[in-house]
Amino acid sequence: MYKVLLVDDESLVLKSLEAGIDWKKSGFYVAGKANNGVKALQLVKELKPHVVFTDIRMPGISGLELIKKIKELDSTIQIIVISGYAEFAYVQKSLNYGVLGYCLKPFDDYEIDMLLNTASKAVEEIKQKRESYLLELFEEYTTDNSQSTFLTILSEEGLTAEALHVVVSIGKGKLCFNENAKYIAINIGSARSGYIVQCPNLDSMLSTDASLIPEGIQGIGIAQAARNMNSIMKSMEKATIKAWDFFIHGRKNVFIDHDDIKDDKAHQMMKQLEKAISNKDSALLQAKLDEMLIVENKQSLSILDALKIHNIVTFYASTDHSSSPKEEYIFSKEQLNTLFHSFESMIESLKKLIKDLEKSDSLQNESKTYNASLREVIKYINEHYRNDISIQSISKNFYLNPNYLSQLFKRELDVTFTEYLTTVRLQEAKGLLRSTGLTIGEIADQIGFRDYFYFIRLFKKHVQLTPKQYRNQDKPEARKVHSKPHSEDRS
Structure with a gap:
């Protein structure tokens, strides 16, 4: 919801404008009202509204002076002038100050709806530019300059508290926060959003009522953060991991990261599982998997535990224990969810894998016609x-054993499955970086990386450059140090 400030020296006009418009329908709410220019400027500083409706002629500070001062404070605030026919000459002059538009008294609901629609698009464009700039800052190594710019952006959005929260949602849809919350939203991957939030009360920051969460949202993670770029980035990763816990505990839940809480039960269950594997006890192994489905046991587990469970049972089922079956491991939370959709489904699949292993002959005698x-x-x-895609999903499509397919890649191509897939994706990324104007996030999504930060890390590892550096490496301006953007470019 975007904030609106109403300014007019006539209280009846303020009441009429507030009550006569369906603000919510257009995605707005009235955050404040002022009957003079001095109070209006004070509220602009306190509320940081997205849109200001102001009368053009008022005693003291006139509407024209107010518009100039607002634009000096924050050029991104959208201003709509309200006036009568007698002041139309002033209205025309205000257009030179960068106002969005004007509406004449008496108000026309349709006219104001159209102006709000235009304002909404303008605000959204500003937010997208700010989001893109923040992602660029996250991509680079933290420097004094980038840290200063980052803190400036937080301050401009009213996030001045030393203690903040990072919220990550998995799935399609945007979260709605309490009106007292101040936040910056960032698109951090395909169907994944991050929010840097300042709110006096964590319990009221975000509704935990599932009916109020958008249908496309699967899970929500929350982590505390200090007001600096490194802490925000670390908390973004923590909140992302917590959001993925919906795979274990069900969709539309809110999961809060608690650094000080360690779950011994999960640790004990893992040790028991590993003991069953080291003893090569299939019956005990299946029993331990069943125990993990018991409600009080499942409550102790996280998405990282689910990945570990999958991988250690996969290792047990591997036919060649002389080398680690890394190709059959799943390190991506997205792949785990794509393959199994739920923790229960994953456990049943692993139990079937153990049963099939007991029945099957060794793959050492398998024909090499799979080439x-x-x-x-x-x-x-x-x-x-x-x-x-993963080696598991491809194995299902082609009716091949994942372990054998992994060995086949290494034997025939002298690369692992993961290395081959990564090479294909990064080659395409290089081409898109060179030949298109797509954002880094859009490119990551197009080549199959749903996590923006993971793509950045992988690209740096293989290319020794960030995607932005790779795109700009032949441009002279790429060697210049980024300076703080002008206020109109900061968003």
Whole structure:
């Protein structure tokens, strides 16, 4: 919801404007009202409204003076002039000051709705520019300059408290916060949003009522953060991990990260699982997997535990224990959810894997006629690398054993499955960086990376440059140190 400030020296006009418009329908709410220019400027500083409706002629500070001072404070605030026919000459003059538009008294609801629609688009464009700039700051190594710019952006949005929260939502849709909360939203991946939030009361910051959370949201994670860039980035990762706990505990839940709470029960269950594996006791292993589905046991587990459970059982089922079956491991939370959709489904799949292992013969005697299948697999990867694909999902599609397919990649191509897929994706990323104006986030999404920060880290590791540095490496301006943007560019 965007904030509106109403300014007019006639109280009846203020009441009429506030009561006569369906603000919520257009995504706005009236955050404050002022009957003179001095009070209006004070509220602009306190409330940081997105839109100001102001009369053009008022005693003391006139509407024109107020517009100039508001634009000096924050050029991104959208201003709509309200006036009578007699002041139309002043209205025309105000257009030179960068106002969005004007509406004449008596008010026309349709006219104001159109102006609010225009204002909403302008505010959204400003937010997208700010979001893009913040992501660029996160991409680079933290410097004094980037830290200063980052803190300036927080201050401009009213986030001045030393203790903040980072909220991450998984799924499509935007979260709504309490009206007292101040926040900056960032698109941090495909169907994933991050929010830097300042709110006096954590319990009231975000409604935990599932019916008020957008239908497309699957999970929400919250982590505390200090007011600096490194802390915000670390908390973004923590909140993301917590948001993925919906895979264990169900969708639309809110999960809060508590650094000081360690769950011994989860640790004990993992040790028991590993003991069953070291003893090669299939019956005990299946029993321990069943125990993890008991409600009080499941409550202790996280998405990271689910990944670990999958991978250690996969190792147990591997036919070649002389080398770690890394290709069969799942390190991506997205892949885990794409393959199984729920913790219960994953456990049932692992139990079936153990049963099948007991029945099957060793793959050492398997025919090497799968080489023809490998060509089909390569073709499939080259055509579908944008999707959430893994060696498990491809094995299902081609009716191959994941362990054998992993060995086949290494033997025939001298690379692992993951190395091949990563090479294909990064080559496409390089091409898009060079030939398009797509944002880094859009490119990450197009080549199959749902996590913006993971893509940045992987690109740096393989290319020794950030995506932005790679895109600009032949441009002279790429060697210049970024300076703080002008107020009109900061958003």
